[in-house]
Amino acid sequence: MSGNTRQWARDLWLGVRLAVSGGASGWTRTALTAVGIGLGVVVLLLAASVPQAMSGRGERADARSTFGAEVSAPADDTILVQDVWTEYRGERIAGRELQPEAGQDSTAVPPPGVSDFPAPGEVLVSPALARLLDSPNGELLAERLDYRRVGVIGDEGLLGSQELYYYLGVDDLVADSTGTRVDHFGDPPSLDSEVSPALILLVLVVAVVLLMPVPVFITTAARFGGERRDRRLAALRLVGADVRMTRRIAAGESLVGAAVGVLLGGLLFLAIRAPVAGISVSDTSFFLSDIVPGWPLTVLVLLVVPLLAIGTTLFAMRSVVVEPLGVVRQASGGPRRLLWRLVPALLGIGLLLPLLGDFSGTDSSVVQAIVGVVLLLSGATALLPWLVERCTARLRGGPVAWQLATRRLQLSSGPAVRAISGITVAVAGATALYMLFDGVRAAETTETGADLDRAQVEVVAWTADSALTEPLVEELRSTEGVQRVLPYIDSEAVPRVGGEGAPNEEPAYLRVGDCATLAELARIEDCADGEVYQAPAPDGWEISPSKPGDVLDLGAAPDGPEGERIQWTVPDGVRDVEPRDSPAGRLAYGLLATPGALEGQLPTDGSTRMLLQADVDAPDTLELLRNAVWAAPVEGQVWKLETSRISDELANIQIGMVVGASGVMALIAASMLVTTLEQLRERRRLLSALVALGTPRATLGASVLWQTAVPVVLGLALASGIGVLLGAMLMSLVRLPLGSWLAFLPMAGAGAGVIALVTLGSLPLLWRLMRPDGLRTE
Structure with a gap:
């Protein structure tokens, strides 16, 4: 050595x-x-x-996964599977129905986390789902999943510890109809979904903004x-x-x-x-x-x-x-220089400018964008000491507490600046992130067109057979919280038959419901049972309207011999009406017929849709509706109508942003509290000396608050400006319309709130340090 x-x-x-x-x-x-x-x-x-x-x-x-595991012929190791799902109080509950085709002689390998296939009527549940079913909060779900529980799914078969998942044994699946035939589990999907550059940029900014305050x-x-x-x-x-x-x-x-x-x-x-x-x-x-x-x-x-x-x-x-x-x-040394403090921000702007309107999401553009964002946010930390020094140097006069605070900042503003530098970076980054997220959300949001004043829930049964759906309609009408149910049959692809019975390539569209229901699908006046209406499709859709005399195939006859079809001739006197969006936001064009016009021969091909007026704010209404649909002899789904819907990718990013932001804000609060306590401990002798000289404690307390408030106001102002600049550049990178210029207000408010809480948390130590015996030394 x-x-x-x-x-x-x-x-x-x-x-x-x-x-x-x-x-x-x-x-x-x-x-x-x-x-x-x-x-x-x-x-x-x-x-x-x-x-x-x-x-x-x-x-x-x-x-x-069973993606790519499909086989065509049954064997001893094949299984019929069907993915099913339901929702309970906002939580998605997914599952899979399993049916080994060879029964007890099956040699099929169960899915991960399962040792044996459940028998028909038996269910294996995840630990989280078991806890929910056994809790008082899961009573309505237990009624829905009323199967015999025979075990739990192991960790290797679940995505996460809190996943609500189950495997149900059944014996009524039919290959290529209600079930898919597979011979093994474990084929990963090979589909690569493309993610828009805007979402890629949003993910990058989220990561940078959440991690930037940590080194500070x-x-x-x-x-x-x-x-x-x-x-x-x-x-x-x-x-x-x-x-x-x-x-x-x-x-x-x-x-x-x-x-x-x-x-x-x-x-x-x-x-x-x-x-x-x-x-x-x-x-x-x-x-x-x-x-x-x-x-x-x-x-x-x-x-x-x-x-x-x-x-x-x-x-x-x-x-x-x-x-x-x-x-x-x-x-007193020379004043802080501004020139070199502008370098990080200028370099960041220089890296982002070439990407404006041309961010493609490639590796090189990703690295360039990350470095540019980091440098621009670092510029806030570099500029803050200069800004505080220049502004506090001009402060004069005022009450004693104000003068004590400003003089302290004029002599040494470094500790105060360091205490808020982290929150400055966080607020600047969060402001830019909010602007970018708001722009991406507008681009990734789809307006559904639903009218929540006319209906709040839509129930869909995947059959048009009225013998199966009418009991469900009556059950829904008697459900607590439901005021009105408007059902109609939706046959969206009814083949038209020409003069010799040959099917026409162009489909027809037929909705069958009573007058109250049809009035929600088109602007109809003076409706009566037996009437038929024609609602034209929008211009440019190239859908020819059905004409009187056309013969429509409505599906298999429910009571007739095998192979017999229901055929209905479009009558004369069809009235033209103006279509309108249904309460669910769906445009109902084509033929609109009342039941009397079909003389009791209702379609059997298609689905049955039910528009409900219900009290969705009541905690149990949706769950009671889902239980009714689940118990019905038809497959169906319950949808709570919403006026807009965001993409799944954006929803996942939003989840990560909320979780990460919560953790970073907790870190900010804890770290600032530690920093503030350390600064007070360093100034213990000074505080004790001022108290010994007769300075009121209230004056000293106010001076400490002013020493925090002045740098905070300057730091939040600087952070807001840089955040808005960065947000505008990021939106321009992915060609989003500029907007959300006031995004800094909630961010600055949150930052000020955190600082206020930290200041209040430090007051007990401040009062303890303001005692003359703090002058004792050895």
Whole structure:
């Protein structure tokens, strides 16, 4: 080992000893630094676990998939399967019906997580579904899934710990009709769905915005107790240490806090894994074994965090002169320079400008966009100290509390700026993210056209056989919370028959319902049973209307011999009416007939749709309707009508954004509280001296609040401006119309709210420190 290496090692070790042997003060500083760094490490480890979590979830989805496993001929190892699903109080409950074709002699392999196929009428459920069925909140669902439970599905057969999933044994599936014949499980889907560049950019910005505040908080925590450390270093200079030695000793002290912070962060990460695994957000959850960071990312976190802490300490000492007789840090130096602080923001703008209107989602454009966003957000952190210094330098006069606050900021605004730098980055990023998300949501949202004043629920039965659907209609009418049910038969592809009985290639469309129902599908006046109406299709659809004399095939005759078909001739006197969107937002064009016009020969091909006026705000109405449809002898579905619908990709991004933002805001609040407490501890003697001189506590308390409020207002103003600029550029990248210019208001409000809560949380320590006995020393 060379002499320089031994000297480095001795100096670092001395710094370590000073950090752990400095008494209560040294341990307090180390503990505060460790807590601040530990909170950031938790977030980094959680972020590093995302690839593993998504990979595990995808592997289990592939293992139970039957995509590509279809076979044509039955065999001893073939199974008929059908995917089914229902919804309960906003939670999607998916399942799969299983029917081994060889019965008890089947050699088929059960799906993952299942040891044996359930017999007809038996069900295997996930642990989360079992808990829901056994809870008082799941009584209505238990009525719907009233099967004999014979076990639970293992973890390897579920996507997540909170997934609501089941396997049901049946014996009534028919191949190529109600069931699909497969011979194994585990063929992953090979379809690659294309994601729009706007969604790709949105995902990138979400990741950057959620992670950007973390290094800011880590560097802030690494500078805790800087003034006390510098005084200790001055004492070392007095006994012979040179400038380089003091810096190495300071690096050793920071290394201790960083190492303890990494250890604490690792322990906190292990402690929160189980609660995180128990959380389900919009049907998305993970197992405990999924929440494991990959080794490369873990090693990167373990190396980068201590190096970042040491680098921050050395960078902070560049403007501090540690001499044997004291520390020179408060001598008035030159003002902060603006030019170099503009460089990150200008570089970020320079990288984003070439992508305006031309972001394709390729690897190169993705890297360029990420770097540009990071640099522009970093510009907010670089500009904030200059802005606070220039603005506070012009403040004069005012009450005593105001003067104490402004004078403190004029002498040293660094600690106050560092305390809010993280929230500044978060607000700037969140403002840009909100603008981009709002633009993407407008592009990815589909207006359904539903009229919630006319109906709130639509029930669809996948048959037009009135013998099967009429009991269901009566059951729905008697359901609690339902005021009105309007059923009609929807035959959307009824073949027309020419003069010799040959089917015509062009389909006809027929809706059959009473006058009250038809009035919801078209603008009909003076309706009477026996009437037939013609609602033309929109221009450009190239759909020819049915004419009187056309013979329509309505499906198989329910009571006739096999092969007999119901045929109906379009009568004379068909009245033209103007079509209108149904309450469900569906345009009903074609023939609209009352039952009397068909002389009792109702269609059997097609579906039956029921428009319901119901109290959907009542917690049980939708579940009672779903139970009625589930128990009916027909397959059907219950839909709560909505005026708009967003894409599944955007919904998943929104879920991730909400979860991530909640975690980052918690990190922001906790880290700022730690930072504020450390600053108050550093100024204990000053506060005690002012109290001893007779300064009222209320005045000191107000001055501390003003010291926080002034940088906060300036930081939020800067963050709002940069956030709006970044948001406008991101929207231009993917050619979204510019808008949401006031997106900074809720973001700035949330940031101010977090700071207010942190300030209130620090008041108890402030009152405790404002006592004359704080001047005692040894």
